[in-house]
Amino acid sequence: xxxxxxxxxxxxxxxxxxxxxxxxxxxxxxxxxxxxxxxxxxxxxxxxxxxxxxxxxxxxxxxxxxxxxxxxxxxxxxxxxxxxxxxxxxxxxxxxxxxxxxxxxxxxxxxxxxxxxxxxxxxxxxxxxxxxxxxxxxxxxxxxxxxxxxxxxxxxxxxxxxxxxxxxxxxxxxxxxxxxxxxxxxxxxxxxxxxxxxxxxxxxxxxxxxxxxxxxxxxxxxxxxxxxxxxxxxxxxxxxxxxxxxxxxxxxxxxxxxxxxxxxxxxxxxxxxxxxx
Amino acid sequence: xxxxxxxxxxxxxxxxxxxxxxxxxxxxxxxxxxxxxxxxxxxxxxxxxxxxxxxxxxxxxxxxxxxxxxxxxxxxxxxxxxxxxxxxxxxxxxxxxxxxxxxxxxxxxxxxxxxxxxxxxxxxxxxxxxxxxxxxxxxxxxxxxxxxxxxxxxxxxxxxxxxxxxxxxxxxxxxxxxxxxxxxxxxxxxxxxxxxxxxxxxxxxxxxxxxxxxxxxxxxxxxxxxxxxxxxxxxxxxxxxxxxxxxxxxxxxxxxxxxxxxxxxxxxxxxxxxxxxxxxxxxxxxxxxxxxxxxxxxxxxxxxxxxxxxxxxxxxxxxxxxxxx
Numbered sequence: 001x002x003x004x005x006x007x008x009x010x011x012x013x014x015x016x017x018x019x020x021x022x023x024x025x026x027x028x029x030x031x032x033x034x035x036x037x038x039x040x041x042x043x044x045x046x047x048x049x050x051x052x053x054x055x056x057x058x059x060x061x062x063x064x065x066x067x068x069x070x071x072x073x074x075x076x077x078x079x080x081x082x083x084x085x086x087x088x089x090x091x092x093x094x095x096x097x098x099x100x101x102x103x104x105x106x107x108x109x110x111x112x113x114x115x116x117x118x119x120x121x122x123x124x125x126x127x128x129x130x131x132x133x134x135x136x137x138x139x140x141x142x143x144x145x146x147x148x149x150x151x152x153x154x155x156x157x158x159x160x161x162x163x164x165x166x167x168x169x170x171x172x173x174x175x176x177x178x179x180x181x182x183x184x185x186x187x188x189x190x191x192x193x194x195x196x197x198x199x200x201x202x203x204x205x206x207x208x209x210x211x212x213x214x215x216x217x218x219x220x221x222x223x224x225x226x227x228x229x230x231x232x233x234x235x236x237x238x239x240x241x242x243x244x245x246x247x248x249x250x251x252x253x254x255x256x257x258x259x260x261x262x263x264x265x266x267x268x269x270x271x272x273x274x275x276x277x
Numbered sequence: 278x279x280x281x282x283x284x285x286x287x288x289x290x291x292x293x294x295x296x297x298x299x300x301x302x303x304x305x306x307x308x309x310x311x312x313x314x315x316x317x318x319x320x321x322x323x324x325x326x327x328x329x330x331x332x333x334x335x336x337x338x339x340x341x342x343x344x345x346x347x348x349x350x351x352x353x354x355x356x357x358x359x360x361x362x363x364x365x366x367x368x369x370x371x372x373x374x375x376x377x378x379x380x381x382x383x384x385x386x387x388x389x390x391x392x393x394x395x396x397x398x399x400x401x402x403x404x405x406x407x408x409x410x411x412x413x414x415x416x417x418x419x420x421x422x423x424x425x426x427x428x429x430x431x432x433x434x435x436x437x438x439x440x441x442x443x444x445x446x447x448x449x450x451x452x453x454x455x456x457x458x459x460x461x462x463x464x465x466x467x468x469x470x471x472x473x474x475x476x477x478x479x480x481x482x483x484x485x486x487x488x489x490x491x492x493x494x495x496x497x498x499x500x501x502x503x504x505x506x507x508x509x510x511x512x513x514x515x516x517x518x519x520x521x522x523x524x525x526x527x528x529x530x531x532x533x534x535x536x537x538x539x540x541x542x543x544x545x546x547x548x549x550x551x552x553x554x555x556x557x558x559x560x561x562x563x564x565x566x567x568x569x570x571x572x573x574x575x576x577x578x579x580x581x582x583x584x585x586x587x588x589x590x591x592x593x594x595x596x597x598x599x600x601x602x
Contacts, residue, residue, distance in 0.1 A: 005493045021493075021539070213471075214443060216478075220541035222550055224590060234467040239460050244591045247598045249557050264455075 001025050002047065002160055002191055007056035009042055009215075016042045017215045020056070026158070029183050029192040031206035033199065035236055038212040040195045041082065044164050047193070048079040060160060074102035078152040079162035080145055086133060092144050093129045096120055099151030115154045116147075122181060123147040124174070138169040146178060150185075157189035164195045179205040203227055203250050211235045227251040278351035278403055280331055284318055285344040285386060292324065294331055298351065298403040301328040306462050317341035318389065323452055325465065329406030332465075334452045335397045339389045346386040354379050354407040354425070356473060358440055358448065359387075360396040374437035375444065377476055379425045398448050400469055410470050416538055417477040434480040441479065447472045492535050500525040501539050504532060508548050512555065513575040518544055552576070553589040560599055567594045 002024040009017040017039045024030045032040050045051045047058055049065050058065040060076060068076065078099070086095070096119065100112040108116075120126045123143040128136065133144060146166060153159040163182065167175040175198075182192045183205050196202045202209055203223040211219040211226065213235055219226045224244075232240045232253065239256040280294045291313065309324040320337040349355070355378050362371025371394070389395060402410070404425065413422055424431035451468045454461060491497050504525045508515055515521075521544065522529040537543050542550065552574040559565045559573060571582030587593045 003498070022541075023539075216474075217541075222554065224553070225546075225550065230463065230467065233460075233463045234470065237464075239463065242591075246592055246596050247561075247600070249561065249590050249592075249597065261455075 001059075001061065002193070003059040004047070005057050005059070007043075007046065007058065008054045009039075009046060009051065010054045015215055017046070017053075020212075020215075020217050022210055022217060022220060024160070024191045024193050026189050026191055027186050028207050029186045029194065029205060030208045030210060031202035032193060032195045032210050032212065033197075033202055033235065034212035034218075038235075039215040040212055041164055043212070044079060044162050044193070044195060047160075048077060048162055049073055050079075061158060071102050074152065075156055075159070077160040077162060078149045080149045080164060080166050082164050082168070084141070084145055090133050091130050092125055092133055092136070093120070095133050095144055096125075096147045096151055099148040102152065111155075112151075115151050119147040119150040119154060122150070124177070139171060139174065142166070142169045143174060143178075146181075150181075153190070157185075160191045160193070161185065162193050165197065166194060167201065168197065175201065199227065199232065199253050203252065204248075223251055224249070227253060278331070278349060278353050278401060280350075280401055281348045282333075283346050284315075285346050286317065287315060291320075291322075294324070294326060296326055296331050296401070296403070297328045298405055299328050300403070300406040300409045302462075304328040304462075305458070306465060308461075317343050317391070325451075327462065327465075329403040329409075330465075330469070331401040332451070333397070333399050333401075334448070335395075337389060337395050337397065338393070339391050341391050343389045344386045345389060346384070348384045349380060349401060350382050352379075352381055352404045352428075354402045354404065356398075356400045356402070356469075356476060358396075358398040358444070360398075360440065360445075362394045364392060364394075373440040373445075375440050375476065376437045377421070377433035377473065377480075379421065379429075379431045381428055381430060383430075398452075400472070402469070410466065411473060414537070414543055416534065417474070417481065433476070434483065438476075438479050438483065441475060444472060444475050447475065492538055497535065498539070500527055501532075501535055504536060504544070505540065505547070508544070509551055512548065512551055513573055515548060515575060549585060549589060553586065556582075556586060556594075560594065560597055564599055570594070 004020055004022050007017060007020040008015070020043065022030075032043065034040050042051065046053050047065070049068070052066070060068070065073070093116065096116045097108055097112065099119075100108055100116065104112055117126075120129060123146050125140065125143050125147055128140065133141060136144065149161070149163075153161060161182065166178050166182070170178060179194075179201060182194060186192045186207075194206070196206075206223060208221065209219070209223055209226050210217060211231065218235060219231055228242055229240050232238065238258065241254045241256070243252045243254065244250070245252050278296045278298060280292075280296065282291045283289060284291065304327050306325055306327045309322070311322050313320045313322065318337060318339045320335050323334040325332040356375070357378065358373060358375040360371055360373040362368070411418060418433070421431065421433050447468050451465060451472070454464050456464050504521055504527075507521060507524060516524060518533065519529050522532040525532065527535070533544060536547070540547060556570050556574050559570045560567070565573070567582070568579055571577070571579045574582065576582035576585060583594055
């Protein structure tokens with residue numbers, strides 16, 4: 001289990017997260033939703049151990065995350081980040097095998113290569129295993145990163161998988177595929193915490209949804225419990241209608257068109273000002 | 278609720294608003310903006326009202342001391358902010374104070390000092406409306422609800438607090454919104470809840486009474502996790518809350534309180550959640566009849582199951598397309 005207790009994070013006097021408590025259990029997919037700047041990615045980075053909280057604690061499998069040695073931690077949790085600073089000409093395969101670094105001493109074993117092969121196949125990147133990572137499209141790169149992250153945890157179903165916007169660059173097929181992989185892994189015992197912007201995807205694939213606002217946990221419940229027009233408006237300031245799909249019993253969110261009155265733009269005034277000059 | 282206000286020195290009502298108490302989610306909002314310039318006072322008023330809710334936002338300044346008299350008849354919860362700024366103040370936003378109060382009925386007057394810029398915000402919320410916004414069993418306002426139920430005048434915080442940036446921001450969004458119609462209502466309600474949340478958070482921090490300090494003790498967490506497991510394993514024939522508390526060696530009140538705080542859901546709602554999520558699997562994946570599902574999820578009678586189902590999913594079990602037959 002992942003247990004977060006009264007977690008706060010401040011940077012330069014600015015409070016990014018405030019008093020967050022939550023749990024993720026084995027076998028659960030939890031989606032983290034919230035507007036830009038709500039603190040989702042910061043929360044992920046705290047959980048992964050990349051940042052240290054100002055106060056509160058993070059327990060992974062009954063042990064505080066800051067008490068782990070780096071190798072054990074790397075085998076117990078992996079994170080797919082939004083940004084990847086890679087500027088060397090690695091091939092896809094070379095990148096994916098990096099996920100196995102915490103598992104071998106000097107060179108990868110047959111088992112490590114088997115795992116890499118499998119995760120590459122699952123992410124649909126086997127065909128470009130020998131291509132240079134930087135030559136791939138954004139969506140393809142995203143899938144390579146996912147394969148690397150999956151390789152890191154593949155043989156440890158007690159592990160925690162952290163996915164920060166894993167589907168933002170993907171086409172429709174791979175959006176579903178990636179979430180479906182995450183869900184299948186959860187059914188094997190993995191804990192999955194995933195940041196999503198697409199509420200309908202969260203409704204389809206998450207067992208539970210946690211919504212953040214202004215660095216606070218605002219809502220925590222099943223998609224059916226939390227996805228209503230009022231909550232969606234509170235979190236995202238958009239109007240929506242909710243239908244229940246009677247084949248799946250999942251809420252389906254329809255958004256209303258947002259209108260911005262062009263009379264509030266200062267284009268004409270600015271243009272007049274520029275013309276005068 | 279009847280809300281009246283006047284400047285004593287002028288002896289004429291600024292407004293008299295009669296607001297029905299009921300919470301009617303479809304009722305539109307009525308907005309009013311006006312400027313009142315009558316010596317000794319200059320005010321810019323913004324009023325917003327709907328069934329169960331009245332909001333007043335005022336900027337005012339007086340050239341001689343004046344007194345504002347306010348009368349509220351009928352049970353209400355008020356969220357009240359006062360910002361004041363002297364002309365030579367070094368603070369860009371001046372000073373502020375705020376509180377949430379429960380008032381069975383009230384008459385009071387405030388002094389408006391000469392030469393000070395006041396901004397006054399009040400949301401008068403009927404009891405019914407308030408309890409629709411913040412659930413009665415919410416931990417955030419437990420002691421407050423106890424006082425409301427006794428019908429005692431009460432302030433949420435012992436002392437008024439300073440408004441935070443977030444609160445000011447929320448008030449600004451409430452007042453400055455250019456939205457109209459249905460969305461204006463949604464917007465207002467959502468911002469009011471947000472404002473109350475920030476107020477609760479600050480008061481509870483001051484009193485340090487948010488949850489028992491033992492909530493996250495290993496021993497306590499184990500008990501709570503056990504309680505959860507018991508509910509999952511015995512969903513079809515679960516213990517009641519008293520029995521559950523005994524089984525995990527906790528008092529019933531502590532179990533209720535800590536369960537809600539730890540799992541973010543009440544014992545009752547958690548049981549409903551697991552029953553309904555199980556019902557989904559049984560109906561859709563295992564294609565079991567509604568009658569059988571009702572029994573397996575512990576509802577006994579099909580009617581009880583159906584109404585709980587409808588409440589949770591928004592459609593009745595009969596409307597579900599199970600793909601069977």
